[in-house]
Amino acid sequence: MLSRTAENLYWTGRYIERAENLARVLDVSYRNALLDLPGSSAESEWRDALASLGSPPQFAERKQKLDEGDITRFFTVDTDSPCSIKFCVHAARENARALRAVISTEMWESINTTWLALSDLDESGLRARGLREFLDWVKDRSHLFRGISHSTSLHNDAFHFLRLGTFLERADSTARLLDTKYQSLAGMDAEAAGTIYYAWGAVLRQASAFRAYHQTYHDVITPQRVAELLTLRREMPRSLRFCANQVVEHLDALGGTRDLESQRLAGELHALLRFARIDRVLSRGIHDFLAEIIRRLAELSAQMAQDFLMTV
């Protein structure tokens, strides 16, 4: 396969996943900002949201306010923002446009339909429609695209590159989300009734893991277990370990017996997550651990670019 094709597939996967992650973060922040929680405020919720979305410099440069209005516009329908859902869907669509001979018709139609529905949505349209309804729609479209790719395209190299984009983006997003929350909630009064429940419950919701948590632990919410669920649990589809495992599988399918350096890096990352224990991770400091994961993810995608002659 042409390297550019692989690159287009990889970025299609990444941008769709990124749009979904944006929707998740904004959705939960919006919900939490409405609650009057002790030790928290609407402003601190939006500050966390901005941090877990990587605090893009464009946001500060353009003198945006740390409030719901500016943040939700900047990350949803702002045409000039390189971090908006609109931007991501457009980028995914442009990448997919070059792939029409490679991807299934259904995949193209799904992504094209999403873009057509989004292309003329502006802020007033967004407010009229309702932010949360819009964000739910974005998540649905992302799920739909993933499902369609899974069941209509050949599970060949093209599919592997698409999925690599999905899981590298997702791992990065989960790591940043957890890191932000650990830092901002560190000083929280653990005795305050319900505080932990609301604050960490929100983190779980962001990762669609609220119910998964209860099914897994059958117990009250604790920060330690949330961390474990989102980093080390094998069966949790947004956990770091799950993502790393997927990356290993897809890279192995692509690299076969070539023993690429990226296969080795992915294996190492997966081993780190597979054989870690949450108590050790926490006692040594989860921030360092997550920073290490984020660094390795970046290294891995740079290595993939080399191994497959892509420019990512």
Add this chain to the structure above:
Amino acid sequence: MTTPFLDEMYGPCTLDSFAQHREAGQVRAPYRHIDEWLRSTDQTVFDSKREEADLIFRRVGITFNVYGDQAGTERLIPFDIIPRVLSAAEWTRLAAGLVQRVKALNMFLHDIYHGQEVVRAGVVPESHLLRNSLFRPEMKGVDVPGNVYVHIAGIDIVRVEEGTFYVLEDNLRTPSGVSYMLQNRAVMMRLFPQVFAKAHVAPVDHYSQELLRTLRSVAPATAEGEPTVVVMTPGPHNSAYFEHTFLAEQMGVELAEGQDLFVRDNAVYMRTTLGPRRVDVIYRRIDDDSLDPLAFRPDSMLGVPGLLSVYRNGGVTLANAIGTGVADDKSSYPYVPELIQFYLGETPILGNVPTYRCGLESDRAYVLEHLAELVVKQTQGSGGYGMLIGPRSTRDEQAKFRELINAHPDGYIAQPTLALSSCPTFVEEGIAPRHIDLRPFILTGMSGSVVVPGGLTRVALTRGSLVVNSSQGGGTKDTWVLRA
């Protein structure tokens, strides 16, 4: 409008008398089944089938971008469900004429880039080559495999009478439209299998296989094993991008952009996920000017730096060759019948439309006097732009062309307004005659030429119009060549 013309289904008629002819039921033999089908099928069936056809085209995404239109506008080319039919005998003659013409044109190209015997013999003046910006000095003395320059030709044919077909234009650079030929057929077979089966139509589906075979046959001698072929596209914003993806997909080869290819050690490689892979044959759908920024337009981002040098050394084959434009622009067109005589010693099977060269003084005087009757064309234009259709022009337009011709006489030719044949077509008021042309595709490899029986029939959808170009609102039809 009472100009008489040949309707291919109902014979000689005019726009006004068409309905009577149709009622009278005098049908030309090749259209017998079509006529029966039109008469015996309920209008509502046609309506729903036409909608279905539209849906198929839209869903598959068979679109083209219009130059000068808003960036990224994708349009459907209107498709008419009444096919254009040619009898086996008509086709046999056409195909022989096309092969003959392409053979002479290939010999002409080889000659002008080598000994230029055609100039020495006085058939074509030297100034014609020197003044032609499409003549590529870089190609002088370069040998291409099998001396084939034009691997894919699209020759536009019009019909004016029962037995008279004219060549209207040779397209020897990157002719497009073959994907419509194939898609139109797929749609017709799906919508109207019964009438299709009854008529015994020769298949066209193997075009892509013939194309691949042709391209492989001209691989450089240095190619190891199965030659690697790619389709090279300028990218998604090109008007024919759909066709590029379609052909790559049908042949099962990669669709490469310039950025996917690179030159190393006198060879062209593509970047693949399994490492660099040698490319032997490039079916390029990109202009000469954009092929190599080191050799041609330095500002073009579409090409591959160093490509020309590898090509000249025989490290890669380009299809079509560089510099074929000199043989297909409208200033060379008038010479083609003489070229057939000169190179092959044969009488042309297919004639040209009578053509006046404004570069010749006597011709120019005639043209300027008869602007209102003639069609004036730029010698280096395409797609129906920069053209004067005398009988439909205003005095101002004629005055403008008079100035243009006087300023650049070599830049213009003129032809009589032809009574193009028509084919019944569904339009708003029902079935009416609309003028058509035909673009068959001729493939030439190491072992000669192949013409898939069919082509792209374009139809001018406006009443009385002679302009069939899709960029000017033309439509297309399936083209049936009967087996017997």
